[in-house]
Amino acid sequence: MAVPPNSQQEMRQRNLSRVLYAVAAAGPVSRASIAARIGLTRASVSTLVEELLRAGFLVELGPGRSGGVGRPGNALALTGMGPCGIGAEIGVDHLTVCAVDLGGRVRVREGDERPNGEAGADSVLRRLNSLLDRVVTDAGAAGLRPAGLAVAVPGLVSRSSTNVVRAPNLGWHDTDLAAHLAPAGPPLPLRVENEANFAALAELWLSGESTARRDFIHVSAEVGIGAGVVLDGELLRGTRGFAGELGHVPVQPDGPRCACGGSGCLEQYAGEAALLRAAGIAVRGAGGRTAALARLRARAEDGDEASLRALRRAGKALGIALTGAVNLLDPRAVLLGGALAGLAPWLLPPLERELRQRTAAPDAVPEVAVSAVGSDGPSLGAAHSVVRSVLDDPLPYAVAR
Amino acid sequence: MAVPPNSQQEMRQRNLSRVLYAVAAAGPVSRASIAARIGLTRASVSTLVEELLRAGFLVELGPGRSGGVGRPGNALALTGMGPCGIGAEIGVDHLTVCAVDLGGRVRVREGDERPNGEAGADSVLRRLNSLLDRVVTDAGAAGLRPAGLAVAVPGLVSRSSTNVVRAPNLGWHDTDLAAHLAPAGPPLPLRVENEANFAALAELWLSGESTARRDFIHVSAEVGIGAGVVLDGELLRGTRGFAGELGHVPVQPDGPRCACGGSGCLEQYAGEAALLRAAGIAVRGAGGRTAALARLRARAEDGDEASLRALRRAGKALGIALTGAVNLLDPRAVLLGGALAGLAPWLLPPLERELRQRTAAPDAVPEVAVSAVGSDGPSLGAAHSVVRSVLDDPLPYAVAR
CATH class of the missing domain: 3.30.420.40 (ATPase, nucleotide binding domain)
Known part of the structure; x- marks a missing residue:
C-alpha cells in the first residue's frame, strides 16, 4: 500500500502526480476537465498545471483543441520530449x-x-x-x-x-x-x-480504463508458463517476489516429473514442449519453436486428431490449474497471453468447461479472454x-x- | 488501497488515527514515544492527544507509568469505556x-x-x-x-x-x-x-507485530475448509468477495464428486466428513462432530492404522492444494486453524513434505505452523x-x- 502523505510537501507531490495521470488518461484536456476529474478546485489545478508546464512535463496545445463543450480552454497534453x-x-x-x-x-x-x-x-x-x-x-x-x-x-x-x-x-x-x-x-x-x-502490468495499464479489469490473472506462456496476478489494480508480487508460478500448480499429483522437483505440474501438460511432444511435432534448429507452434496450429486447423487431442489435454490442464487459482483469488477475468494466445481457439473451450464445472461459488466463473497486449507485452x-x-x-x- | 488524503481535514483524521494505533500497539505510552513511533513532532502529537482526550478515546494514567527511561511523562492509554x-x-x-x-x-x-x-x-x-x-x-x-x-x-x-x-x-x-x-x-x-x-484477520491483528506475518494463508476448517489470504497486511477478498475457497481447489481432478459441482476437491480428502469416513468413525447425535474428532485424535494417539492413514491422506491433499496456493501467492507462512489445528501433529508432516517437494521457487517454502488464534478467531x-x-x-x- 502506498504510504499516506503526512506533509504539505507530500500532498503537493501527490496532487502534481494526479494532474499528470488525469492528462495521461484523458488525452488533450482543459484545466477545468482536470479539476472535474480529480476533484480539486480549478484554482488549485491551475497552480499545479503552471508548475508542470514550467518543469516541462506538460505542453499547451492552444485554444479549441480540448474537444469539450462550451468556451474552449487551452488544451494540455503530456510532453513528447523529456x-x-x-x-x-x-x-x-x-x-x-x-x-x-x-x-x-x-x-x-x-x-x-x-x-x-x-x-x-x-x-x-x-x-x-x-x-x-x-x-x-x-x-x-x-x-x-x-x-x-x-x-x-x-x-x-x-x-x-x-x-x-x-x-x-x-x-x-x-x-x-x-x-x-x-x-x-x-x-x-x-x-x-x-x-x-x-x-x-501492460494489460492493466494499456487495455484502457473502460474494461474495468483491475482483478485478473494474466497467463503468459513462452517456453514456461507463468502468470501475473493483478488484484484491485495492484500486481501481486509475493513475499519473495515469486508469486504467479502457475506453471507449477499441481494438475495431476502423480503425473510426470517436472524440472521443478514436483510432479504433474501444469507445464507438464500445457507447456510448449509438452504440447508439441503430445502432438508429435519436433522442434528443429533456430527459430524452431516458432515454426513448430505454427505447424501445430496448421495441423489443428486441418483437423489432425493428435494435435487436437494434445490441445484438448492442455486446455483441460489449464482449466484445472486455473480453477484452483480462481477459487483462491476470485478474479474478474482470466486472460490468455504469450504463445498460448495463438492457440486460443482450441484451448479455450476445454479450459472454460473445467472452470464452469469446478468453480466453487455460483456466478463466480470469471470472463475468459485473449490478452489485449500482444507479444511485446x-x-x-x-x-x-x-x-x-x-x-x-x-x-x-x-x-x- | 486506502484513498490518499487530499485535504487538511483528511490529513488530521489520518493523524488522529495514527496516534490511536500507536497507543494500541505500545500499551501505556508517553506523548514523546508516540511522536517517535509515528514520526510527527512532539507539538503536533500533543495537539492530537488533547483532542483525543477531550473526545474520550484516550485516558491519562498519571506520571511514571510509561515504562520508558528519562523523565516520566503522563502515560496515555486507550479508554476502557466508550x-x-x-x-x-x-x-x-x-x-x-x-x-x-x-x-x-x-x-x-x-x-x-x-x-x-x-x-x-x-x-x-x-x-x-x-x-x-x-x-x-x-x-x-x-x-x-x-x-x-x-x-x-x-x-x-x-x-x-x-x-x-x-x-x-x-x-x-x-x-x-x-x-x-x-x-x-x-x-x-x-x-x-x-x-x-x-x-x-484475527491472526493478522492479534498475533503481535513481532511475528512480521503480513503475508500468509490461514487455513480455517470447521465442516468445510476455507482460507483467509492476507497479502501485505491486507485481506484478499476477491472481485465478488469469494476469494479463499481452498476447499474446492482440485487435488485429484478425477477424484470423488463434490457438492460444489467439481470433483476431487480438497474437501473430499481433508474435510471433516471425508476424514472421519476414511478413518471409519461415525458421527452421532448433537455434539457428534466434536466427539468424533476427539475419537479420531485418540485413535491416532493409540497408533490406529486406519486413522493414521486417513490423516496422512488428508495432510497430503492439504499439501497439494497449498502448493498450488503457495506457487501462486508466495506467502511467508501457512497457518493451520480451526478443527484441523487439533490434528496438526499428524497433518503437518505429510503436508510439509508435499510443499517441500512441489514448491517451484528454491528457498520459497513458507513456514508452516498452527494458527495462534484459537477457536474464537x-x-x-x-x-x-x-x-x-x-x-x-x-x-x-x-x-x-
Whole structure:
C-alpha cells in the first residue's frame, strides 16, 4: 500500500502526480476537465498545471483543441520530449528494447530473434547492451531523456532486487543484471521483473480504463508458463517476489516429473514442449519453436486428431490449474497471453468447461479472454513501469532551467 | 488501497488515527514515544492527544507509568469505556458473541453449542438476536457503547453486502442478515464476512507485530475448509468477495464428486466428513462432530492404522492444494486453524513434505505452523474489525459533551 502523505510537501507531490495521470488518461484536456476529474478546485489545478508546464512535463496545445463543450480552454497534453522509459525483454528466443514517452507512445523499438537459451548470460547481455545503446541514442536524437531501465526476464527475480535467482529456460542462476547492464550515457535506475508480471502490468495499464479489469490473472506462456496476478489494480508480487508460478500448480499429483522437483505440474501438460511432444511435432534448429507452434496450429486447423487431442489435454490442464487459482483469488477475468494466445481457439473451450464445472461459488466463473497486449507485452510493461515512476513523483525529473 | 488524503481535514483524521494505533500497539505510552513511533513532532502529537482526550478515546494514567527511561511523562492509554466492537460467529455447531473495547480487551462473551445445520435461518438468527441482546446489555452496564456489529458465517458473502449467498453446511441460500439481526438499542452498522476471512484477520491483528506475518494463508476448517489470504497486511477478498475457497481447489481432478459441482476437491480428502469416513468413525447425535474428532485424535494417539492413514491422506491433499496456493501467492507462512489445528501433529508432516517437494521457487517454502488464534478467531476478528473502523476514523464516535 502506498504510504499516506503526512506533509504539505507530500500532498503537493501527490496532487502534481494526479494532474499528470488525469492528462495521461484523458488525452488533450482543459484545466477545468482536470479539476472535474480529480476533484480539486480549478484554482488549485491551475497552480499545479503552471508548475508542470514550467518543469516541462506538460505542453499547451492552444485554444479549441480540448474537444469539450462550451468556451474552449487551452488544451494540455503530456510532453513528447523529456523523460522516457526504456523497457527490455530477454526472451528465450528474442531480445526486445523500446523507449516510451510520458504520453505512452512507443518512440523507438529494436529487437533481434536469436536463441538465448544456450548462449550464456555474458553473451546475451552483451547483445542486449548494444540494443540498449541504439535505443538510448535514437531516443536522445528524438529529444527524449531515459529516466530508467526496466527488464523483463523469463525467471524468478527476488523482490526489490536486480537478481535473477533462476531462469531455467535460459540456463541462468543467480545472475545480477545490475552487474552486466550499462547502456551509454548517465547511469540509470534498473528494475528487473518476471516477464509474466510486466505482461500483466501492460494489460492493466494499456487495455484502457473502460474494461474495468483491475482483478485478473494474466497467463503468459513462452517456453514456461507463468502468470501475473493483478488484484484491485495492484500486481501481486509475493513475499519473495515469486508469486504467479502457475506453471507449477499441481494438475495431476502423480503425473510426470517436472524440472521443478514436483510432479504433474501444469507445464507438464500445457507447456510448449509438452504440447508439441503430445502432438508429435519436433522442434528443429533456430527459430524452431516458432515454426513448430505454427505447424501445430496448421495441423489443428486441418483437423489432425493428435494435435487436437494434445490441445484438448492442455486446455483441460489449464482449466484445472486455473480453477484452483480462481477459487483462491476470485478474479474478474482470466486472460490468455504469450504463445498460448495463438492457440486460443482450441484451448479455450476445454479450459472454460473445467472452470464452469469446478468453480466453487455460483456466478463466480470469471470472463475468459485473449490478452489485449500482444507479444511485446513484457517490454511495454517494463517501459511503462518507468514512465509511471516519473508520473508518480515528477519533480526529480524536471528540466533544469 | 486506502484513498490518499487530499485535504487538511483528511490529513488530521489520518493523524488522529495514527496516534490511536500507536497507543494500541505500545500499551501505556508517553506523548514523546508516540511522536517517535509515528514520526510527527512532539507539538503536533500533543495537539492530537488533547483532542483525543477531550473526545474520550484516550485516558491519562498519571506520571511514571510509561515504562520508558528519562523523565516520566503522563502515560496515555486507550479508554476502557466508550465505543466497542460487537463480533459474532455463526458456526455449524455453535454461536459466539463478544464485545471488545478500544484497547482490544474482550469485555463480554456469550456462546451456545447447538447444531445450527438443520434449524433453519429464522430459528438460528432468533437465538443469535437473544445472545446479542445479552452482550449489548452487559457491555452497556460496563460503560461500553457498541459502534457496530460484525458477523462471521461459514459461507460465501457478497463483497460489501450483508447477504450470505450460500452456506451449504447451514443449508442457507441468499440469506440477508440485515433483515434478521436487530439487537436492542440504536441501530448498528452491520458487516458480514466469511468466517475464514475474520479468522485470518484475527491472526493478522492479534498475533503481535513481532511475528512480521503480513503475508500468509490461514487455513480455517470447521465442516468445510476455507482460507483467509492476507497479502501485505491486507485481506484478499476477491472481485465478488469469494476469494479463499481452498476447499474446492482440485487435488485429484478425477477424484470423488463434490457438492460444489467439481470433483476431487480438497474437501473430499481433508474435510471433516471425508476424514472421519476414511478413518471409519461415525458421527452421532448433537455434539457428534466434536466427539468424533476427539475419537479420531485418540485413535491416532493409540497408533490406529486406519486413522493414521486417513490423516496422512488428508495432510497430503492439504499439501497439494497449498502448493498450488503457495506457487501462486508466495506467502511467508501457512497457518493451520480451526478443527484441523487439533490434528496438526499428524497433518503437518505429510503436508510439509508435499510443499517441500512441489514448491517451484528454491528457498520459497513458507513456514508452516498452527494458527495462534484459537477457536474464537472468527468472532474476535469480527469484533476487532469494528474496533479498527473506530480507530481508523474516530471523530464520528466521539462522546458528545
